[in-house]
Structure formats: C-alpha cells, structure tokens
Amino acid sequence: MVQFNLALREINCKVVYFGPGLSGKTTNLEVVHQKAPDESKGTLSSIATESDRTLFFDFMPLNLGTIAGMKVKFQLYTVPGQVYYNSTRKLVLRGADGVVFVADSSPSKMEENLESLRNLEECFREQGRTLADIPHVIQFNKRDLPNAMSIDEMRAALGATGAPCFEACANAGTGVVETFKGLSMLVIQKVKAMSDARSAAPQKAATPAIPEGGDSGFKSTPTATSRPFTIQRNSMPMPDVAPQETARPVASNVPLSVVASRVAAPPRVVAQNVVPPAPATSPRQKVAVEARPDMRGTPRAFTPPVKQRTAPTPASAAPRPMDPRVISSGRKARPFPAAVIWIGAALVGAGAALVVMFALK
Amino acid sequence: MDDTTRLREHRLVFYRDDIARIDLLLKELIQLSGAHAALLVDREGHLVSKVGDLRSVDSDTIAALVAGSFAATREMARVLGEEQFSVVFHQGRRDSIQLTLAGDRTILTVLFDDSTTVGMVRIYTNEAGKKLGDLFTEIESRDDSETPDVGMASDFDENAKSRLDTLFPD
Secondary structure (H helix, E strand, O other): OOEEEOOOOEEEEEEEEEOOOOOOHHHHHHHHHHHOOHHHEOOOEEEEOOOOOEEEEEEEEEEEEEEOOEEEEEEEEEOOOOHHHHHHHHHHHOOOOEEEEEEEOOHHHHHHHHHHHHHHHHHHHHOOOOHHHOOEEEEEEOOOOOOOOOHHHHHHHHHHHOOOEEEOEHHHOEOHHHHHHHHHHHHHHHHHHHHHHHHHOOOOOOOOOHHHOOOHHHHOOHHHHHOOOOOOOOOOOOOOOOHHHHOOOOHHHOOHHHHHHHHHOOHHHHHHHOOOOOOOOOHHHHHHHHOOHHHOOOHHHOOOOHHHHHOOOHHHHOOOOOOHHHHHOOOOOOHHHHHHHHHHHHHHHHHHHHHHHHHHO | OOHHHHHHHOOOEEOHHHHHHHHHHHHHHHHHHOOOEEEEEEOOOOEEEEEEOOOOOOHHHHHHHHHHHHHHHHHHHHHHOOOOOOEEEEEOOOOEEEEEEEOOOEEEEEEEOOOOOHHHHHHHHHHHHHHHHHHHHHHHHOOHHHOOOOOOOOOHHHHHHHHHHHHOOO
C-alpha cells in the first residue's frame, strides 16, 4: 500500500516482480539497478540460496526524485518463483502497489506461467484485493529463445486481465526498462487517483495547509501531544525528574542533555515525580520493574538480579486470565482442604479396619 | 472498499505532526536506552521515520529487510500456533538489532552496540512501543475529514513520466 509521508513530502511505492521460477525476475531487477543512475539507486540486496536462487526476495530502492514537489521512491522486490516458497511469496506480495508479471516465452513453461498467474490472483484474494484493481503489466521474457511462443499466443494465454504487455530479453537487457517505466506510470496514475479521490472527499472549512504541518486533529489535543517521553515510575525504572521538568509542556523542546540529567538525578525526589500511570501499563510490568531498582543510575552499572530473569516479554506482558490451578495451590486455600483430606483419610482407615474385623470373624 | 477508505484504515498517511511526535519518542528512546539509532518501519517495508546515527547504514534496505524478517517471524509464530512473536532480536559481535512490534502495523527497530545492554534497550523499547501504539490508535481514530489532503499537483503524472525518461533515457 502506498505510503504518503507528508512530513517529508514523500511517497513510497512497493513494486513486486512476480512469475514462475527462472523466468528472469532477478535479472530484471539487476538490469534496472545497472541502468539506474548511481545517485538514484540504493543497494541491490538478495536473500538467495547458495545456488543463487531467490530464497526470500531481492530488493532495491529507487529514488525517482522530486516530482511536482513530492519525493517519489520506489521499492522494487522480487519473489521466489518456485512453488515450494508460496508462503514467502505471499509475505513479499503483501502491500504491493504494482506488479510486473514476468512470463517465460518457452512453450514448455506456459503451464508454469499460468499456474503462477493463478497463484498471484490467489495471493491478492487472500489479502482481500483483486489483481484487476492493482496496477500490473505482463512481460514476455526470453524473446530470444529459438522456440519462443508467438506474442499473440502468449497474449491470449496470459493477457486476460487486459494488462499492458511488454516483450523483453532480460539477459541482454532489452525491454526491461520499458517494462519498468510502463508499470511505474500505472502506479503513479493510481497514486494520483487515490490522492484526487481523497481531495474530493468533503472537507471541513478552515483546514490548515499541509506545508505548515497543520493537523487540526492533533492541535485539538495539546496535552496528549505535548507530554514528553516520561516513563511512569510504577511501570519502569525511570530516572527521577524534578517536578518542573516533568511538567515541561512541549517535549520537542527538551534538549537531550536534560534527559540525560534525569538519569543521574538522586532517588529522593521520586515521590514528587510520579506521572499519572498510563492505562496500558500492565501489572506484570510493574513487578518486573520493581525487581530491578538498581537500574536507576548509570546503565553500565546495572547488574540484573535473579528476579529480573522473569521479566515478561511484551507478548507476555498483556494481562491474561489467571490460571485456576494457581489459585488452588495458593497459601490461603491450603489449610481447609488439608484438614478435609486428613479427616477423610481417617474415616476411610476406620472403615477399612471394620471391614477387616468383620471378615476375620 | 475504495482506495480512500483503505488508505484511512491502513493509516498510511503521515502528517508533519505525526512524524514530529514519532521522532520525539524515538529520540527519547535512544537517549535513555543508549542505542545509537532507531527506525520505525511499516509492515510493507517502508521507512516511516528514523533518528540517530545512521550515516553508514542504507536505511531503505534495512527497512525492507526488517519487514521481511518480521514477516517471516510472524509466519513462524502462526505455524507454531502462537499469535505472534512481538520481539525479534539479532545479536552480533559488536552491533545488535532489536525489532519490536509497535501497534499492529509498524516495527520499531533499534540498533545498538556494546556500549549499552540488551536489558536497557528492551525495557525502554517496550515502553516506547506502547506509546507508539497509543499514538497510532489516536491517529487511526481521528476524523480524517479534518486533516489536509495529500495535495498532489494536477500535472504530477506528466512530471513523473518526464522524470522517468530522464532517469532511463532510451
């Protein structure tokens, strides 16, 4: 999904090269990387097997530069084409803004092309999207094969969605850039359509201009926005802070040196510095923090006590329903059941003795 | 679901004030924990914001790899019947990286070295992650009609085409 970062006036788009194994997805990316100007491209990273088959994805960032006042960045990914890696393919495809389907022109690969295209549609269906709604193009790669299928045949087999088709020979570097440009323009048009649709939605009067950073939603809640990153004493071993520092209204103005001085502050003013506890703070976290009071000081001097090892991870920090087994083994519950057990045992013993006596008689 | 609704529901428009508040949390986090950098990455691998010393790091690549790593971890959790592994930690000889889920759509990534401890990083990251989660809840719940639109120029797509031609001349 396109990310609009208005603070940086930046748009980020995710483009995925999809297709069957060995159809040339990684080669496409390598050619784009090779042809892009140095100042616009980032590192081409590959998570591949030792035999250079894509294991997870290949990735390269491409900065298109500033377009009409907005910085536009593309993130190009490939997926592993082999059937075996279906789950990782789905992960990479999540949030894609555009897809290049790279098809192999060899007749023997047509069934794999079709299977891969079906897989692509299925992946989007699982995301609640459809391929038709997502900008995509189809590339007929390996056109230099002597037995390559004709364009008409390939279009008839794969072009049912009406997507633009491009011929390419990625190994030789031909047709790759045209494919990328074709898809990029579809993505850009889609982004613009999304922006226009958003602008067309009814807006309230006196909406502040973007460059001034005016988000009226936040300005209406100054207390929430201005609270500094103060950590509640009962939830964390927060360095002690003088009251006037805690009450400082605009956190962004707090220089880092002030924060550092909080770390070294003496513990005696703790009681005055308690900020109202955050509702999200869980009891488990309180326990974990109280068990490590020596953290209040320099980080280097910290030696975790044994109890600290039980500190919960965030996953375990969420309140859970108490286990009934824990309650039944609690100290308060123990005396009564124990007495009952002893009385019961005595009765059973007496009964057994009577039975034996009668049996002997 | 139309695109505008999807955009709103997926909380993918960040405003200047949003980023300022996120940056503030990240700055305080690295100051308190002793980490040298913190990045906020969305689950699709887009970098939302970054603070700290990242001069030698390609942050876009790190963001993509972080999202991939976290996605793989999440899938592992699902296979194992866990809801999710909300913290992932990679330890190096000198530098380490911790990934923590913040809210349900972003990953708080903290880079640190041996000048601090894992415990310090973890405890402050947990707190920052909760605060970021609260912030995202607030962003999600705000009335989108009151916020400014993306403000894209009418000739945006034409400019993009000429820019692409400049980058990749025939």
